[in-house]
Amino acid sequence: MSKTILVNNFIKNVRTAGAEVLFSPGEAAVSTDRWPGLLDFSKADLRLQYQTLENSEQWTDIAHALFCSRLGVAENGAVWLEDADMPHRILPFITRHLILRLATDSLVADMHEAYAKLGQDNFGFGVFISGPSKTADIEQSLVYGAHGAKELTVLLCD
Amino acid sequence: MSQHSKKARRFLADAKRAAWHDETLWMVRCKRDRAAEAVDDWENLRGQASDIKEKALENIPQYIRQFKEAARQNGAIVMEASNHVMLQGYVATILRSNGALRVVKSKSMLTEECGLNEYLIEQGFTIIDTDLGECIMQLRREPPSHIVLPAIHLRKEEIGETFHKHLGTEAGASDPTYLAQAARKYLREQFLSAQAAITGVNFAVAETGTIVVCTNEGNADMGVHAAPIQIHCMSIEKIIPAMADLGVFTRLLARSATGQAVTAYTSHYRTPKPDGKMYIIIVDNGRSERLYHPTGRSTLKCIRCGACMNTCPVYRRSGGHSYGQVIPGPIGSAIAPFRDFRTAAGLPFACSLCESCSNICPVRINLHEQLYYWRQEMNSYRSTPILRKLIMKTAALVLAKPLYYRLAGSLGRFFLRYFPFMLKLPLRAWTRGRKLPRPERQTFRQWYARNASKHTS
Numbered sequence: 098m099s100k101t102i103l104v105n106n107f108i109k110n111v112r113t114a115g116a117e118v119l120f121s122p123g124e125a126a127v128s129t130d131r132w133p134g135l136l137d138f139s140k141a142d143l144r145l146q147y148q149t150l151e152n153s154e155q156w157t158d159i160a161h162a163l164f165c166s167r168l169g170v171a172e173n174g175a176v177w178l179e180d181a182d183m184p185h186r187i188l189p190f191i192t193r194h195l196i197l198r199l200a201t202d203s204l205v206a207d208m209h210e211a212y213a214k215l216g217q218d219n220f221g222f223g224v225f226i227s228g229p230s231k232t233a234d235i236e237q238s239l240v241y242g243a244h245g246a247k248e249l250t251v252l253l254c255d
Numbered sequence: 256m257s258q259h260s261k262k263a264r265r266f267l268a269d270a271k272r273a274a275w276h277d278e279t280l281w282m283v284r285c286k287r288d289r290a291a292e293a294v295d296d297w298e299n300l301r302g303q304a305s306d307i308k309e310k311a312l313e314n315i316p317q318y319i320r321q322f323k324e325a326a327r328q329n330g331a332i333v334m335e336a337s338n339h340v341m342l343q344g345y346v347a348t349i350l351r352s353n354g355a356l357r358v359v360k361s362k363s364m365l366t367e368e369c370g371l372n373e374y375l376i377e378q379g380f381t382i383i384d385t386d387l388g389e390c391i392m393q394l395r396r397e398p399p400s401h402i403v404l405p406a407i408h409l410r411k412e413e414i415g416e417t418f419h420k421h422l423g424t425e426a427g428a429s430d431p432t433y434l435a436q437a438a439r440k441y442l443r444e445q446f447l448s449a450q451a452a453i454t455g456v457n458f459a460v461a462e463t464g465t466i467v468v469c470t471n472e473g474n475a476d477m478g479v480h481a482a483p484i485q486i487h488c489m490s491i492e493k494i495i496p497a498m499a500d501l502g503v504f505t506r507l508l509a510r511s512a513t514g515q516a517v518t519a520y521t522s523h524y525r526t527p528k529p530d531g532k533m534y535i536i537i538v539d540n541g542r543s544e545r546l547y548h549p550t551g552r553s554t555l556k557c558i559r560c561g562a563c564m565n566t567c568p569v570y571r572r573s574g575g576h577s578y579g580q581v582i583p584g585p586i587g588s589a590i591a592p593f594r595d596f597r598t599a600a601g602l603p604f605a606c607s608l609c610e611s612c613s614n615i616c617p618v619r620i621n622l623h624e625q626l627y628y629w630r631q632e633m634n635s636y637r638s639t640p641i642l643r644k645l646i647m648k649t650a651a652l653v654l655a656k657p658l659y660y661r662l663a664g665s666l667g668r669f670f671l672r673y674f675p676f677m678l679k680l681p682l683r684a685w686t687r688g689r690k691l692p693r694p695e696r697q698t699f700r701q702w703y704a705r706n707a708s709k710h711t712s
C-alpha cells in the first residue's frame with residue numbers, strides 16, 4: 098500500500114471514530130494559546146511530576162494532555178500508547194481532551210501489521226485508542242465522553 | 256406455551272416499544288454488514304478466528320498453564336475457580352485482605368453468570384457497575400437484556416426517570432447527552448474513590464500473560480488505573496495462543512458487535528501498576544464439561560459480540576429478558592441446556608431455523624444446527640406438547656402419500672374459503688399474530704396442467 102493511501106485511510110478512519118486530525122509542522126502547532134493549560138507529556142520533566150495519583154483534583158481538572166505515539170493503524174484510526182509514553186496510566190483516560198502526536202512513518206495498514214510491529218515488546222500496559230470515549234447505551238444515541246476523553250485530536254507530522 | 260413465549264407476549268404487549276426494539280437492532284445489524292463488507296478478506300478472517308479458537312480449545316490445559324506462568328512472571332497473582340462459589344469466595348477474600356470496601360466493575364458476563372454482585376453486596380461491599388448500560392440496569396435492579404447493549408430494551412424517558420430517582424437529574428429530562436453527562440459525573444466520583452476495580456476479559460494471551468479488555472467508554476481503564484487493586488475475572492475459553500492472534504479478533508469483534516472498525520479502547524494489561532496489585536481469576540464454572548460435548552465445545556468459541564442477537568428475528572421481536580438467561584439470543588439458547596436443562600426447555604424452539612446467526616457469527620459457531628440438535632434432545636424427554644407432536648405425525652403421513660396430500664389440499668382450501676374460523680380455533684396461538692391467506696381458486700397442479708403445453712417450446 099502506498100504511503101499516501103495509508104495516510105488518507107488513517108485520516109478518514111480517525112474522523113469516522115469521532116476525532117479530529119491536524120497536521121503539525123513540528124512543535125509550533127502545539128501551543129498553550131490554542132489549548133490553555135496544555136500538559137505536554139512528550140517532555141521528560143513533566144512526566145516526572147505526574148507519576149503518582151495523590152490529590153485527585155490535580156487529575157480531574159486536566160483539560161488538554163498530549164502524548165507521543167509510535168504506532169497508528171490506518172484501517173480503524175487507532176493510535177497506540179504504552180507505559181513508556183505516559184507517567185501514569187490513567188492520564189490518557191482522565192483528561193477531557195486527549196491529543197496524540199504521531200509521525201506518518203508510524204502508520205501501518207491493519208491490526209495484523211500493528212501486532213507484528215509490537216512484536217515481543219514487553220510493555221506493562223498498552224492501549225489502542227480510536228476516537229474519544231463514547232456510548233450509545235441510551236436509545237442508541239451516540240454521546241462522546243462517557244468516561245474517558247470527550248475530545249480527541251490526532252496531530253500528524255512527517 | 257413455553258416460558259419464552261409467555262414473556263415474549265408481555266414484551267410484545269407494548270407494540271410501539273417492540274417495533275422500536277426490532278428496528279433499532281436491525282439498524283445495528285446493518286451497520287455490521289457495512290463494516291464487514293469494507294474488509295476485503297472478511298470470510299477468511301472468520302475462518303481464521305474459528306481455527307484459532309478450535310486450536311485453543313483443543314489444547315486448553317497447555318495454554319492455561321502457559322498463561323499462568325507468563326502472568327506470574329509479569330507479577331500478577333493468578334487463581335483458579337472451578338465454580339461460581341469459588342469465584343465469589345476468592346474475590347471477597349482478595350478485597351478483605353486488601354481492606355477494599357468500595358469496588359467499581361466494568362462489564363463482565365462471567366461475573367453476572369456467577370452472581371458476583373449480589374454476593375459481594377450481601378457481604379457488605381459496595382459494588383458499582385460502571386458501563387453506562389449496566390449502571391442503568393443496576394440502578395433499576397434489573398438484569399441486562401443484551402450482552403453488548405445492556406439497556407437496549409429501555410426508552411430514554413425510562414432512563415431519565417431512573418436517573419432522576421437515583422442521581423438527582425431533573426424530573427422529566429431525557430436527553431441522552433444530558434443523562435450521559437450526569438452518569439459521567441457520578442461515575443467519576445466512584446472511580447476516584449474505589450479501592451479495587453473488577454473487569455471482565457475479552458482475550459487472555461497465553462504467550463505473554465496479557466489480559467485484553469475492549470470498551471467504548473473507557474470505564475475499564477478508569478477503574479483499573481485509579482484503584483490500587485485490579486481483579487480480572489476470565490472464563491477458561493478466553494485463552495488465545497499468541498499476541499498475533501489479536502490481529503484477527505480485534506478486527507472482527509467491534510465490526511460484528513456495533514459496526515465500528517474497532518472499539519474506542521483496546522487495553523492490554525500485562526503488569527500491575529507501580530505499588531498496585533493485579534489479580535487474575537480463571538473460572539471454569541461448567542465449561543470443562545461443555546468442552547467434551549458434541550455441540551458444547553463450539554459454544555466456547557464465542558467472543559460475545561452480540562451479532563447473533565441483533566440479527567435474530569425472534570430475539571429482536573421478543574427482547575432479551577424473554578429468554579430468562581444471563582446470555583439471551585441464539586448463543587444463549589445453545590448454552591442454556593448445559594446450565595439447566597429444565598428451564599432451558601422452550602429456548603431451542605424460540606428460533607425459526609433461518610440460519611442468520613450461523614452466517615453472521617464471527618467465529619462461525621453453527622448456532623442453528625445446535626438449536627436443532629437441542630430440539631431433538633428435548634423431544635426425547637417428551638417436553639414437546641402432545642398437540643404439536645400429533646400435527647407433525649399427521650403431516651408426515653399426508654406428505655408421504657400423493658393421494659392424501661391432494662385430498663388435504665382441497666379440504667384446506669375449502670375450509671379456508673368458506674369456514675376460516677374453523678381453522679382459526681385450533682390454531683389460535685398461531686393466528687393471533689398472523690392473517691390466514693385467501694386460497695387460490697386453482698391448485699398448482701391444475702395450473703400446470705393448463706399451462707405446461709403453452710410454455711414448452
Ligand code: SF4
Nearest residue numbers: 557558560561563616
Ligand atoms: S455466538 Fe457468535 S455471533 Fe453470537 S455472540 Fe458469540 S461470537 Fe457473537
